[in-house]
Amino acid sequence: MTFVGKLWLTSSKDFYLPGYQGLKKSPRWSAPDMRVVYWPSGCVCWQLNLYLLHVRRSGSAISTVNTYASELCLLIRFLSESECPLEEISDDVLVSFSEWLLQRKKSSGNHINRIILRVITFLEWYQTLLIGRVLVGTLGQGGQVTITLRSLRGGRGAVRIRTQHHAMVPASIPRSVHPVSSGSISALLDSCEWTAKTNFRRNRDRCMLVLLADTGVRREELTWISVSDVIGAAGDRKLPVRTSKRKGNPYRLVPISDETHKMLVEYIDVARSIQVRKLKRRKIGYKDLGWLFCTREGLKMAPSTVSQLFSDLRAAAGITERVSAHMFRHRYITLQVIARLRSLSQRGSIGVEAITTVLSKVASLSGHSSLDSMWRYVDWAYEQLEYEYNDSANVAEEALRVIEVLMGDAQSSASKELSESLSIVKDALSQLRTKSYELPSVVAHSLRGSGNKPRD
Structure with missing residues (x-):
């Protein structure tokens, strides 16, 4: 089997990490939809898979593990094309890898640097399995990859250590992001009808888009909204929202329209309620955690899942311009300013x-x-x-x-x-x-x- 496109396969929904039979009921060892990485030749990349298992066992979410897998698969493809063994990575190889990423023109400067740092972190872990081999080290430690550690002083005297390597490229110029157009919103809502495979997904995704447009909340704030928050807003139509990027995540009240509130209540009473009943029949001991926009398994949705939703809907709708959840926020705030200026x-x-x-x-x-x-x-x-x-x-x-x-x-x-x-x-x-x-x-x-x- 040869891998031409993506270099991974996905585990089953009920997959658990091996070696922990007695702890199978613990969510810490569950790994549904976790990616298993292969070399382009079809051979299992055991080194990278062991690292991903280590990351998952350390408590990282599956979405985080899969992101690491995607980034490190680029290294695996480059090493395969260069016919360079994993254990032979050096400063020159890392520089060539950085140039290879630039030539692909699919990653920004910031993204390339993040990939380089992920590779260095992986090599630091991998060298613990090797005997008499220093893959990564500072100057004078004899590492094949030489890094520099800089101390950065932040607020209140906090000190952070930043890893640097000369393969890293200049940071990208920030892209100018504008409010999303009403035409794009309509196209995304329409695409929910034919991209979702279940009625639950269809209703959930449409409600998410409408609520983002109607309240201007951030991705993470959207995932924090609960069913009780919506029910509690029935009187004054003010939705309590936990504020991200603020110490303590304080609540703020955001007005929502009668139409939006009615749509959310209908979603809770019908589509979401049916999905919860299915989960209770299928999973012994399942308990509804009360998240408004839960996954198909009834779990809390991750912010990265919201971004993936936008990517899927944008592709299905054939939208060529950039569209993201944060652009919905830009549109909401701009309309609020316009109304007050008028x-x-x-x-x-x-x-x-x-x-x-x-x-x-x-x-x-x-x-x-x-x-x-x-x-x-x-x-x-x-x-x-x-x-x-x-x-x-x-x-x-x-x-x-x-x-x-x-x-x-x-x-x-x-x-x-x-x-x-x-x-x-x-x-x-x-x-x-x-x-x-x-x-x-x-x-x-x-x-x-x-x-x-x-x-x-």
Whole structure:
């Protein structure tokens, strides 16, 4: 058997790590859907599989183990093409591997560096199985791969040790991520219908997309939402959300629409309830943990699973542009800023203090701890407002041309009453066209950097 594409096969749903027969009921040793790695020739890569078993036994999640497998499979493919044994990896081989990754043009600089560090970690573990062989070491230790350890001092005097190797490449320039378009959201929702193999998956995935768009929560925050949180929001329609990236993960209340709440309750009462009943019949002692968006096995969903869902739906929908869960968050926050700017523009010009107040209110919904990174949403809000105003102006221009033609027909037919009515409509459209070009004051928007430098 030769592997041309991916270099792994997946274990069964009920697979447990070998050697622990007496502990089979312990979730610590379960390894469902865990990847088993092969060389391109079809031979089992026992070294890498032992390392993955070690990672799983150390307490890492299956999704983490499988991510490590994907990254290290790139090393296995490169070594196979280079006809280099695993034990012969050196500094030169690692540099060639880094150049090989660059030539593939499928990984960013940051991703390549992460792969290099994963390879070094694997080699550090693997050398413990070898006798008289130092695969990795600092200068003077005689390692085949020479690393440098740097001490980095963080906040409150904390010290971190960073591993570096000269095979690492310059970090990538951050990509500019914009709010997701409404067309992409519709395409993703439609693709849920034909990509999901079960009714539970179909309903769950659609509810996840709608809730992300309606609340702007982060991936991890989405996985923390429970059934009781949704039921508790029945009165005031405010969903309690645990805030990630904040110390202690404090709760914040995010308003949701009646339609969204009704959709979630229906999903809980029907699709999710049926899935839980199936699990209780199939698994003795199964207990529902109450997660709103659980896996098919009733477990808590991982944030990486949310990302994989977007990748699958995007491919199924044929969307070529980048789409992610965080872009849903960008869209939600931008719409919140737009709504408040429209309200303020009715009262006159908008100053720096007014926009800062707007951002503070939106931050209480989005869970931002600092306003510095939120000024870009003002940029996006003004871009959207300008597009909408220009679009409405074009519509008004076209309508005026039609009205003028109709007025000419009315005058030629001597219909005075129709001519007067069309004149009233023309005056109204003229006012709409003038108003279409009236954007909210951009004074605060253009000068905000003078006293408040944005930091992403």
